[in-house]
Amino acid sequence: MIEVRRQAPQGRPLADAPPSVLGDPVDFREKALRRKLIAGNWKMNGRRADGLALARDLAGRAAAEPPAAELLICPPATLLMGVAEVLAGSVIALGGQDCHGDLAGAHTGDIAAPMLRDAGCSYVILGHSERRIEHHESDALVCAKALAARRTGLAVILCIGETAEQRDAGRAHEVVARQLGGSLPQGLGAAELVVAYEPVWAIGTGRTPTPADVAEVHGHIRAELKRRVADPAAVRILYGGSVKPGNARELLAAGDVDGALVGGASLVAEDFWAIARAAG
């Protein structure tokens, strides 16, 4: 467990700290624990030729100019093994987009966490709103999947976020807290957990919350994490929903934003790379 104290260097309490530290709502040492993560969610896009070409392009850029942020791409299952070969030796990590709650068995069409691991994945996205909505995934089901991922050694990117109706009704905080509480297994820590705040109304729409709105929800998620994980200050919280090269810098600079989960823009090498560079 990572011990975090809200103190300035040399153990001085924050009240005695220089103004630059006082002006920052998050202890800079907490921030230092969280290297930004830029994750590309390719969703149901990409065939062998264009998917491998995209991975090759990104691997080439990362080799020529190693990014400050951690980079991850999550192609569809059919491309995982091919992309893994392309990424061999690259700093770019590979992730799946979903897994089953069982580790193997009679589940036609599903993919198990150990299969993702075997294909070269180190992450898996779980609880994405497209799965919650299109496949009626409940918090309990997402929790079972997260347990399977954990048993397999995959880090989980747990997606949560409110619909437009829920936001308009002032229920965004309540919704993300409920999703977090219901889909987060006990005992998961920063080493194996990333939370992605993805307001459903921002996904694929070109609309985004303001950086201040994002910071506000992320702060709430961080507070909820304090009740649920041993090392809440070290857990990365990504923002996702219409992140583009043009808005990435300001969204990534918002308080408690530790990276981005990128959909559409992750399918264009220049755009994904520009977002990665915007992370610092």
Ligand code: PGA
């Ligand atoms: P988008 O998707 O960037 O295309 O809005 C984000 C996501 O669903 O992860």
